[in-house]
Amino acid sequence: MARTVDLSTVEASGKRKWIYPIVSRGLWYRRRKWAAYALIIWLVGVPWTQWDGRQTLLFDFYHRKFQVFGWTFFANESSVFLGFVLFFIASILILTALFGRVFCGWACPQTVFMEFIFRPIEQWLEGTGLSQKRWNQQEYSKKLPRKLVKYFLFFSISMVLSNTFIAYLFGSHHLIKMIQEGPLSNASIFFGMLFVAVLINFQFGWFREQVCAFVCPYGRLQSILLDRHSVIVAYDAKRGEPRGKLGQTSGDCIDCHKCVQVCPTGIDIRAGLQLECIHCTQCIDVCDEVMTKIGKPIGLIAYNTQAAMAEKPKVIFRPRLLIYGLVFLIGGFLMGAFGLGRKSIDASLHREAGRNLFEKVGQTEFVNNFKINIQNRLDESQKLSWQLIEPPSAELILPEGEIELKPEEKRSIQLLIKMKSEDFHSEVGSIPLKIKISVDADNQVDLNSKIFGYESDD
Amino acid sequence: MNESDDDKLMRDHEYDGIQEYDNNLPRWWVYKFLITIAFAVVYMYWMQFSGSGKNIWDEYMTDRTAYERDEMLRAAKNMRPSEEEFLALAADPLVLSSGELVFKERCASCHGLKGEGIVGPNLTDHYWIHGGSLMEIANVVEKGVPEKGMVPWKGILKPDEIYAVIAYVHELNKKGEVEGKAAEGEFVSGGK
Numbered sequence: 001m002a003r004t005v006d007l008s009t010v011e012a013s014g015k016r017k018w019i020y021p022i023v024s025r026g027l028w029y030r031r032r033k034w035a036a037y038a039l040i041i042w043l044v045g046v047p048w049t050q051w052d053g054r055q056t057l058l059f060d061f062y063h064r065k066f067q068v069f070g071w072t073f074f075a076n077e078s079s080v081f082l083g084f085v086l087f088f089i090a091s092i093l094i095l096t097a098l099f100g101r102v103f104c105g106w107a108c109p110q111t112v113f114m115e116f117i118f119r120p121i122e123q124w125l126e127g128t129g130l131s132q133k134r135w136n137q138q139e140y141s142k143k144l145p146r147k148l149v150k151y152f153l154f155f156s157i158s159m160v161l162s163n164t165f166i167a168y169l170f171g172s173h174h175l176i177k178m179i180q181e182g183p184l185s186n187a188s189i190f191f192g193m194l195f196v197a198v199l200i201n202f203q204f205g206w207f208r209e210q211v212c213a214f215v216c217p218y219g220r221l222q223s224i225l226l227d228r229h230s231v232i233v234a235y236d237a238k239r240g241e242p243r244g245k246l247g248q249t250s251g252d253c254i255d256c257h258k259c260v261q262v263c264p265t266g267i268d269i270r271a272g273l274q275l276e277c278i279h280c281t282q283c284i285d286v287c288d289e290v291m292t293k294i295g296k297p298i299g300l301i302a303y304n305t306q307a308a309m310a311e312k313p314k315v316i317f318r319p320r321l322l323i324y325g326l327v328f329l330i331g332g333f334l335m336g337a338f339g340l341g342r343k344s345i346d347a348s349l350h351r352e353a354g355r356n357l358f359e360k361v362g363q364t365e366f367v368n369n370f371k372i373n374i375q376n377r378l379d380e381s382q383k384l385s386w387q388l389i390e391p392p393s394a395e396l397i398l399p400e401g402e403i404e405l406k407p408e409e410k411r412s413i414q415l416l417i418k419m420k421s422e423d424f425h426s427e428v429g430s431i432p433l434k435i436k437i438s439v440d441a442d443n444q445v446d447l448n449s450k451i452f453g454y455e456s457d458d
Numbered sequence: 459m460n461e462s463d464d465d466k467l468m469r470d471h472e473y474d475g476i477q478e479y480d481n482n483l484p485r486w487w488v489y490k491f492l493i494t495i496a497f498a499v500v501y502m503y504w505m506q507f508s509g510s511g512k513n514i515w516d517e518y519m520t521d522r523t524a525y526e527r528d529e530m531l532r533a534a535k536n537m538r539p540s541e542e543e544f545l546a547l548a549a550d551p552l553v554l555s556s557g558e559l560v561f562k563e564r565c566a567s568c569h570g571l572k573g574e575g576i577v578g579p580n581l582t583d584h585y586w587i588h589g590g591s592l593m594e595i596a597n598v599v600e601k602g603v604p605e606k607g608m609v610p611w612k613g614i615l616k617p618d619e620i621y622a623v624i625a626y627v628h629e630l631n632k633k634g635e636v637e638g639k640a641a642e643g644e645f646v647s648g649g650k
Contacts, residue, residue: 014482352605367577369607
């Protein structure tokens with residue numbers, strides 16, 4: 001028959017089990033703290049830096065323009081993006097297969113902000129562990145000031161983050177300008193920013209580890225991303241069991257439950273690898289402390305692999321790694337090839353719909369009409385020079401004359417190819433056309449098409 | 459999962475060794491569903507029955523009306539000269555000489571140096587494809603005939619350059635037919 005069981009953060013009835021973790025400030029915590037501070041400074045600071053006179057990272061969806069370390073990509077450059085996505089996903093897969101969920105514990109914004117910004121504030125005001133629980137059970141008259149201070153701080157930080165997103169999406173200069181203009185001049189962005197700040201506040205103030213257990217797809221995919229040779233945070237059951245009071249059992253685990261008390265997702269690591277575990281290393285820190293105290297070697301809970309604990313040989317190159325590695329290389333190659341091969345202009349050649357393939361001009365000549373869609377990918381004006389490579393006997397006419405593209409300008413240009421029918425020889429009615437548009441020696445675009453025409457009878 | 463968990467499972471079915479608990483959804487999840495349902499009711503009333511919700515067509519028409527109004531305002535702002543004003547321009551030798559410069563630089567590649575027509579039609583005869591009145595010529599110069607290769611010059615040339623070249627074309631046509639590309643389009647009497 002159907003059975004139910006309490007999960008670590010949700011009871012079988014669906015009621016939330018609130019976690020009041022104690023923080024263990026061991027070796028791994030200190031290391032993670034520095035990593036976290038560096039990442040926070042990076043995240044918040046980068047939009048305020050410039051690279052080649054432009055914002056280092058800018059994801060301007062509104063103008064469909066993406067600035068990455070001095071490069072500007074436009075929305076139609078999906079081939080570079082495809083390469084990047086393959087490269088990026090394969091990197092995550094490889095990282096996970098080798099080192100498990102190091103991302104969750106060390107670099108995920110959820111963990112970084114939760115454990116190193118929001119939880120320290122909460123602990124400063126309400127203490128850790130059960131002290132927090134006691135504060136929550138206090139009379140409102142007593143706890144209200146503290147709660148107000150806490151949520152004021154939480155919301156201020158959420159606002160900083162929310163504005164940081166605006167700096168990434170609209171540009172930091174634009175953000176400053178909008179702040180100077182006042183909230184109501186940019187009402188929709190302002191209220192969008194407030195809404196996101198409320199969401200962030202909700203996330204870190206209340207929702208917390210539920211994201212990792214119920215929402216995050218990466219967490220849910222762990223069971224297929226990991227294998228027995230991946231490094232995970234693991235309890236060495238062989239050494240620890242049977243657990244019991246110190247001196248009364250042969251196992252090293254003294255069943256002090258400290259590893260459960262520090263766990264931000266409320267699990268018992270001794271039950272083995274679990275979906276909820278974000279590999280934050282808190283249990284390692286606290287268990288090492290206990291082991292040191294009772295005079296046993298540290299590492300009862302440690303970064304380890306299931307294979308190593310079962311004393312199986314270590315295998316680094318597993319089939320999955322080779323496959324991920326292949327995807328990684330393909331993605332990197334595509335990204336590099338499309339990225340390095342890109343020119344300062346983007347051009348494509350079209351025939352206008354509903355037009356004749358060619359028009360006769362007088363008795364001896366004919367003309368083909370084309371439209372060229374062209375985009376300046378640079379932040380500066382570019383002069384174009386045109387060269388008709390194939391067929392050499394034809395004449396290229398630009399009705400507009402010399403063309404100079406304004407910075408990041410996108411437009412279409414009329415182009416005519418005029419040819420004498422005595423020069424036109426083709427059995428299929430068309431001959432190849434090749435035009436070269438160049439800005440300088442490194443930035444040339446070849447456009448290929450066909451010219452239709454007729455052969456003169458004489 | 460270690461061994462001891464297996465026996466406190468779960469449902470009476472199993473696939474590939476995978477079983478499931480029969481827990482309730484987390485409460486927040488249930489509340490999310492309830493909020494969604496409540497939203498659907500309110501939204502449906504607002505969209506379908508209250509009369510204040512706009513469907514996609516209404517929104518499109520609102521946007522389009524606003525756009526057309528803006529376009530009209532914009533057009534009114536840089537309205538081109540009237541026919542009389544054009545004729546006055548065409549009588550000014552200074553305007554004509556600057557029109558000639560623009561013509562030779564921009565138009566001659568297709569219409570020929572004398573307007574005799576190469577790729578583009580002959581401008582010196584009495585036949586016009588898109589109408590031969592001054593205002594109709596002005597229209598073609600400004601908006602172009604992109605599907606035939608005629609560039610919309612508005613925005614590329616300055617307004618006074620465009621007006622000058624229109625005046626020049628008008629004078630060119632008055633000067634009389636030049637041997638060139640065969641006539642195309644409708645006959646227009648009066649030679650405009």
